[in-house]
Every structure is written in C-alpha cells, then in structure tokens.
Amino acid sequence: MTLQQAPETVRVTAAVEERMVTPSLSVQGVVSGAPTREVRFEGSAGGAKQIVTSVAVAQDASIAFGDLLATVSGVPVFLLPEGVPLYRDLRHGDSGPDVSAFQSLLTRLGYLRGSATGTVDARTLTATGLWYKAYGQKLPESEGKPYVAVDHFAAATGEGTVRLGPTVGQRLEPGKPLFVLSAGQQAVTARFTVPEADAVKVGTAVTVRASGGASFAGTIASIGPFQSNEASKEQRAGHDVRVELSLQDAAAPKEASTVSVTVGGQGRRGPAVPLSAIRQGSQGTYVTRELEGENSSGTPPTRDVTVAVLAQEGGWASIETNPELPPGAKVIVG
Template structure:
C-alpha cells in the first residue's frame, strides 16, 4: 500500500497548458474580424448597387384630340300615348262596316277633317271642347250648340255664336258635310222624326225651302288634345267589332327617357343640347324635361336619381319604340393639341412643358384651354407639335 501512493499522486498532477489562452484570444479576434469584413462587404455591395441604379424618365406624346367634359347615360325610346277612335251605330244601322277611308297610317288628323266613312255615314272630327251627348235639331239651344257654332266658325264658316241652332248654323254644318263629299242628315224638324227616319231619307220642313238639318252626335269623333297621328286604321270593307274601334291615334309623339343619378343630372338641365345614339343612328336634340328625385328600383335596374325626357320628332329614323339609346351631354369640341394633365408644370402662375430634345430638355410656355378626363387641351404654341415628347413629373 505505502509503495503505490507516490505513483498515484504523480498521475493526478495537472499538466500546465499556458498556450490555450493566447490561442482562444486569437480565434475570437479572428471571428470578430471576419464578421466585420462580411458586414462591410455586404453594405458596400448594397451601396454600390444603389449608387449604380438610375432614374428612368417618363414622358408622353403630344396628341391632337377633342378635350371636352361629357356625361353619357343610358335610356330607352318610349312609345307615345294612343287613343282608340270608335264609331257608333246610328238608328237604322245594323252593323258597322268601313265604307271608305281618307286617312292612312302616319297621317295627321285634326278637327274639321273626315276620318272615314262607316256604314255609309261620315265620321267627322270635332274639337274636344264641343260636348257631344245628344242629337241637335233646329231651334235647340244649349252649351253644346254654342260650342258647335264656335267650332264651325273656326273651320271658316260664317256663323254667329248665338247658342241656338238656327238657319246660319244649318248652312255652316251643311257646308262642312259637303266639303268632305257627304250629305248632311236631312230629317224632319223634330228629333223624334229624326230618330224614326232612315239616315238616307230627306224631308223638308213645312213652310221652308231649306231642309232642317239634324246634328247626329254619333257621326262625330273627338281626339284628346285635338290633334294626333294615325297609328292604325281599319281598311275599306272591314267589319268593326262590337267596340266599334275604327282607328288608333297617337296623341303624343314617342319620347326618350333616361335615368341619371344626382351628379349626372346636373349636366342634363332642361334645354341642354344632347346627342342621342341608337346603334349607327344619331340625333341632336334638347332635354325637354328633368323630373324631381325618384327612388331607384333594383328589380328594374334603376338607380336613384332623376328622369330626363326628350321629345322624339315623329318620323325620326332609327329610333323604334323600346329601343335602347345613349344620351351624351356636352357640346362637341374641336380637336386641339393635347397632353396628359400631369405634364403641365407651373412657375409663377405660368404653365409650361418640358419638351425632350435629342439630348436635353427645353421649356415651352403653353396656354391650357380645356381640361377633361385627365387631359389638357392647349392653344397652338411655337415649338410644340404633334408627336413631341414631353417630360412627366
């Protein structure tokens, strides 16, 4: 036991390693140096890349175009209102048959004219101001007689407004019938005789040489507003249905109606010139009416806003009822030199452009005449032409 203790004590003795401290120090410093070098290299590379990048100038071309503020909305052609004109059977008439017509589709109709002959009797147009509710015989008085006399006078016949159906009224009425190639209803002096007699008979009032004329209200028709245009009319030989409709008359021309939102409506005041287009057809017109605000209807694809109405002159080609159209407000402008609005520069209140030459920029003073849709129209300027390149900011 005692003999082995010195060897064990020797084996456990520490071996001095003084060189480790400088070695570790060198390694740490080397790592720091490498990290610093890598960082500076990366920064230098980034700086070099940034320094070498160049700003590419942006430019635009001078054009010649019309610069104008225009607002376009969609609309539709709406058919004008129509009224049915009916014939009424007089006493002794079994059925209504069109004997002849003097008017055709698209013809204008007005008071004083003959519309057609039905079952041998004329169908004359009276002003709507004449109340028709009874047959009138000689000596009858009333507001209907007064209105009739006024209408006959308006047709150019010599008749005084007395309110009594007198001889002068008879002559005027006979003259009207004769002017359309028809005979008056020559009947007895009383309405009872007139109702009982056949329309083709003629009697003379006792003691007179002029037959008493009875106005048969069923031989007259009236049109709301007094004038219109024939949309359709039964032809000669046609047997009318029980309703007696002989013609349909359009009493209002077709119109164009479009809905504009509140902002758009500001460009469509009444009287504003607009251009209406339907396919290849175009029409210059004026806004007739601008409605009050109306709620939108999503089911009809209608936005909240106001309705613009334009009358469509009768006979206008290319605009049929229910056809879709576009309405553009804003007068057409002549073409002029134009550049993007952002190309305009200002200095001390003066507008100018920077025009690119082969290797430099030159200043050209300009005058802006109009602005719309991001473009500026320019007055003609020396040193500026179509195709020139102008620098954008």
C-alpha cells in the same frame, strides 16, 4: 405581445387644372311611346253593319277637330271634341246646350259668324253645309230639309297624329276605337348621374342610337329630381332625364327597347377636376379642398366647396370658375 397598429388612411388628392374638356357622354335609356288618345265612334243605333268604306287620313298624318276621318257604311265621319255634348240629331228649331256647343265649334272652325244662340237656325245649317262641302260631302236631309246627324261624328279628348287607323272593308267592333292618335312625341328615359345631369340642361340636343345602328335626333325635355338607388341597387342614383325624339315614323325605335343617349358639344377650356372628386350632398354638388397647414390630427384641414359641373370627358369634369378653387388647389379624390 405584439401591438397591431390600425391601418392608416391615406388621403389622395389631385390639383385643379386648366384643361380642355369636351362635353360628351353616353347614357343608356329605355324608349317609351308617345301618349295616345282614342277616337270613339258609336255609329248608327239602327243595328246596321258598320263597315269602313273609305279612309280620309293616312298613317302618321295630323288630325285636327273638324277633319273628315273616314266614311263608314257610306256616311262621313268628322272629328268632334268630347266637350261638344252632341247626343241627338239637330233640326231647325232645336235648342239646348248641345246646340250652343256645336255652334261654338262651327265658329272655331271658321264656318259660322256671330255668337252661339243655342237654337238651330238657317245660318247654323248653312254653316254646317259649308263644312261638309269643304270635304266633298253633303249635309243629310229628311223630307227635303237638311239636318245635323249625330251618327256623322266621332269624338276624342284632343288632336294628334294617326298611330293606328282602320282599313277599307274593316267591320267596326263595338267598344273599339275608330282611330288611335299619338298626342305627343316618342321619348326616351335615361338615368343620369348627378355630374352628368349637371352638365346638361333642358333643350340640349342629343343623339339616340338604337341597337340596330339607326340614330335619331332628340332634345332633353325635362330633368327629374334626384333619385337614390335604395330601392334597386341595379339602378344607379341620379336624375331621370326625358328625351323627346324629333322623328315620328316607321323607323323609330320600338317601345321598351334599350337605346343609348349621347350628348356631344364643343370643347371648353377652363378649370377642371377629376370626376372622382365630385361629390353630392345636402348642399348640392361639391368638392372637398385641402387647405394649407395642419389640424390637431397632423393632417391638412379641408373645406367643402360647391361647384357647377359644365362638362365631363375622359374622367375629368369642367367646372365654373371659382376663386376658392384656383389652378393648383388640391381636392380630395376617391
């Protein structure tokens, strides 16, 4: 009878080295659009056609509360915060919370001095007239008396840049926004492995390259918590890193397109270990060091040592100096 001996597991080690490691890596990511806000315009309740007669803001232009957006059927349309509950025309002597909110807006825009009284008075109408005049418009009048027309305002939850706007001659459709605003920056989400995520930080500059060869500057905006790949073996485990693009123009990469995120930097000389020695566990990122001597099984004992990865290149990871990992110390790889 022949005894079959179990295959012996061979421990593979490598030495900690002093070497130059340049932090350069490239990770695949997916483009997502900037968050958006809709500018809602109800228009006249009289049933007249709502035709855009002029557009005051261009594509990609910034829009702030109080700005003139367009003229619709010959009347101006200004941007109003949704927090201003303007639901009626305001005439001299009218009072209510809508008047107080409108007066507070006039103060915020710099046209009205003093506190909100909640009652439309001469100074409220004068301030509104100055607002209109700043944009080459006139406050509407009824029987020779100026008033605030509710149909001259569109509302949005916040400010932003024009992502989609109307064209001159366009007929507005009920329920459709007058403008769509970008409320932030276009971004890319990329899954970084644990060593890759350890080598970067929020604020790190990156380069995003599209499939056509165009490149865009970006900045790491956030690094998410560790995600396993149990749900999808096609997705590697690691941290979802959000990169905000610096440019917002027609040449920006398309939403849902695949791009590469490249992180580069200056070389750093210091202790380094092979990337295959880097491990992740409940204690964080670590390497397993082989110690001198022998244990009961006849092999050298080991100890896990927590490390901070600073950079990686060519299969090597630069780590922070650690007295437990001097040059020449052996770490387990593979």
